[in-house]
Amino acid sequence: MSAALQHWWDESRQEVQSRTTLLQQNHQLREQLALQMQERLRLTELEDENRRLRDMVGFRQAVGLRLKPAHITGRDPSNWWKTILLDIGSDQGVAEDCAVVTTAGLVGKTVAVTHTTSRVRLIVDPNCKVAALVQETRSPGIVEGVFDGLGSAPGCRMNFIGRDAKVLPNHTVITSGLGGVFPKGIHIGTLEPAAFSESGLYKRAQLKPAVDLNRLEEVFVICR
Template sequence: MSRMSGGKRLIFLAVLLIVILVGLHYSAGNVDRLTPLESALRETLAPVQRLAMVAGREVSGFVSAPARLIKVSRRNQALEERVEELEGKLAQYGEIKEENARLKELLAFKTNLASQLTTEAAAVIGRTPGNWFGSIIINKGAKDGIRRDMTVITPAGLVGRVMRVSDSTAEVLLITDPRSGVGGLVQETRAPGIVEGVAGGRGVLQMVHIPNDLAPDKGHGIITSGFGSVFPKGIPVGTVTEVRRERSGLFKMALVKSAVDFNRLEEVLVITSVNPGGSDNSRGG
């Protein structure tokens, strides 16, 4: 048995030597071509290599995907923050533009009335939610020369009069408040009357005690009369929208649409003095 095993070993070694020699022969004979053994191995391993390469790409993509997602998420967040910032700036620029337009209008109004009135510009900083058409708070007070009963206006017309004053603020009673009373004059008929706010009227005005023979028509303008009033003469108050007979039957009354939009009141002018040569210098109590 041992002799047969030894013979088999010799035969195996001989075959192996022949294979090696043949492989070396072909390899040495043409280095540009693969040996049959190399070719066979490559053909056998090619599908395995292809699968390994695809698997490698998938694994690489899977491993790097979270990093890419994090990067994209951060970029999206940065873009969203930038958009919000630009939208905020755009809104701010729009507000500044509107404020500049209003201030230019106030400046033009002051320039046109420079020969008649001295005014102080102020911003509305407070209103009473439960009494929106009653009074406002402005950011100018005693240290700015503001005093009680000074007239408050806008370029559109009459706003009201100063009621109370602190060092840096003032409370203004609006003409839409029922407590307010303004001596009025119908521009077209020169009919006198009293303009007052209507309780619960949400900014509605009415002119009462108008003589029957001088009753205004719809569309007629109402201005301040200046007679025995704290308000200078000639300031626009509003426009007549309807005329009625008073209950007494002795006078007419008119509903008046205010010249000022009290819902959008943001800046005002306080008349600090009426200069000589103006339309009316009367500022009686």
């Protein structure tokens, strides 16, 4: 092999080796970057969970009720807005008809309990009825879920507000304590403009729930 050909061969081999080395380094850097991103996401998730748990601990100490913390473990895809499943049950002191809350307000009530799980009916379910008060005026009424099934997100409505009640948009609605299921004073939501019912005998108003029910992760069950 001539000297020129040998020189060309050596340079070509070095170029291939350099390219291979660069590709390996690039692959290693990509793997390191992916691991760093995963670790950053994990730390962010831990920080968010710690913040929520700190809020829950503070809330638990402040309210003076017998609260059992729980995680949401499931939702029925066919009834996404009606029920959720919790990871605690009768072994932890939960029974049917226990109120379920977050630090923001009312979520619903337990309707079926096993030894280790509980199914909760959400307040936006039309079958959920809550005795309520408008905090600013003390006007009573009944909050129930509203779902037209036409693509709009479910919500709540306060019915049976007195004809002469001075209720205004953004007034706060809380549980009244009547009925024995929901303790008095739990935040349910805020009112939208009121209107008379079809019969004209009472007023009713749409209500924006205090809790974002689509983003639930942890809740409290109020055990009696």
